[in-house]
Amino acid sequence: MSDAGPLALTMGDPAGIGAEIAVKAWASGASEAPFFVIGDPDMLRRQTDSVVTEIAAPEECAAVFADALPVLPMPLPAQAAPGQPDPANAAQVIAWIERAVAFTRSGEADAVVTNPINKKALMDGAGFAFPGHTEYLAHLGGVARSVMMLVSPLLRVVPVTIHIPLARVPSALNTELIEETARIVAQALIRDFGIERPRLAVAGLNPHAGEDGAMGREEIEVIAPAIGRLRADGLDITGPLPADTMFHTSARASYDAALAMYHDQALVPLKALDFAHGVNVTLGLPFIRTSPDHGTAYDIAGTAQADPTSLIEALNLAARMVARRAAA
Numbered sequence: 001m002s003d004a005g006p007l008a009l010t011m012g013d014p015a016g017i018g019a020e021i022a023v024k025a026w027a028s029g030a031s032e033a034p035f036f037v038i039g040d041p042d043m044l045r046r047q048t049d050s051v052v053t054e055i056a057a058p059e060e061c062a063a064v065f066a067d068a069l070p071v072l073p074m075p076l077p078a079q080a081a082p083g084q085p086d087p088a089n090a091a092q093v094i095a096w097i098e099r100a101v102a103f104t105r106s107g108e109a110d111a112v113v114t115n116p117i118n119k120k121a122l123m124d125g126a127g128f129a130f131p132g133h134t135e136y137l138a139h140l141g142g143v144a145r146s147v148m149m150l151v152s153p154l155l156r157v158v159p160v161t162i163h164i165p166l167a168r169v170p171s172a173l174n175t176e177l178i179e180e181t182a183r184i185v186a187q188a189l190i191r192d193f194g195i196e197r198p199r200l201a202v203a204g205l206n207p208h209a210g211e212d213g214a215m216g217r218e219e220i221e222v223i224a225p226a227i228g229r230l231r232a233d234g235l236d237i238t239g240p241l242p243a244d245t246m247f248h249t250s251a252r253a254s255y256d257a258a259l260a261m262y263h264d265q266a267l268v269p270l271k272a273l274d275f276a277h278g279v280n281v282t283l284g285l286p287f288i289r290t291s292p293d294h295g296t297a298y299d300i301a302g303t304a305q306a307d308p309t310s311l312i313e314a315l316n317l318a319a320r321m322v323a324r325r326a327a328a
Contacts, residue, residue, distance in 0.1 A: 006061035007318055008100035011039025012115025014080030014089050016296030017306035023047040024308035026069040033319035034065035038096045040076045048304050058108040082302025085118045087125025094126055101140045104287040111288035111318040116296045131163035137282050137289055147184045147283040150293055152274035156257040158185050159266035169262045178226035185257055188283040192321045201255035202227055202239030209242045276309040279317050288321045290314040
């Protein structure tokens with residue numbers, strides 16, 4: 001186990017698999033740093049083979065982690081039923097996230113790791129005004145914009161636009177947005193992944209990257225100018241490239257991270273290549289945040305079938321990011 005920690009882990013949607021995989025991640029012994037769960041201790045205790053100890057502050061985590069899963073208790077107002085999200089619990093789910101961020105910003109925890117949430121349940125129950133975790137964390141971090149990166153041992157990929165309808169993507173894209181995203185990604189690759197000179201590849205928006213304007217002009221008028229500016233500033237960056245040829249084995253060897261123009265263009269290849277080991281990392285925040293790359297998995301909630309691998313990977317990536325920043 002590294003010197004990093006403790007990590008603050010939120011329990012996520014109570015109707016999903018967050019509690020189950022939190023317990024399994026601890027029981028696996030595979031975490032490289034101690035972590036504590038912010039959530040409902042009774043719900044964690046109901047998980048199979050769970051050994052839970054309540055703590056009053058993050059500083060107590062390390063002392064109990066070897067023998068039990070530490071939980072900082074913030075009980076739910078309503079008992080959760082597997083697979084049935086309850087808006088009555090929405091405010092508490094949001095409070096778990098806020099508490100994790102507060103602990104991390106104060107230095108009491110080293111990083112935030114979040115289990116999956118249900119945005120609609122939070123909207124219905126607590127007026128949650130954000131399209132996703134990424135945007136809410138930017139709000140809590142006081143930054144104008146954060147960037148989502150999906151990471152696995154096989155691929156790092158970033159969607160330039162995130163939680164918006166596909167029909168809005170062309171109008172949302174602009175040269176400044178692409179340029180800003182690339183700079184945030186390059187900085188993170190240096191600081192958090194130890195890559196001295198990051199290589200970036202940028203996808204086109206249209207089929208065949210627009211085919212010289214025959215299938216769309218976004219590549220010519222929006223994407224290429226951003227790449228030109230970034231290259232002029234010394235970034236090692238290529239594109240716009242056809243998205244359908246960017247993700248095979250030899251293509252992936254030519255870059256350290258790929259920038260995609262919209263959500264599924266980025267997430268589909270990573271999840272197809274390495275779903276179990278994928279991690280969602282939020283870049284551009286004043287704190288470290290990682291998360292599993294999957295959702296609430298209501299279809300298997302309460303069945304003890306959930307795979308904790310992605311959460312374990314998220315915990316370990318957070319620990320390594322902490323260690324790299326400390327070393328720097």
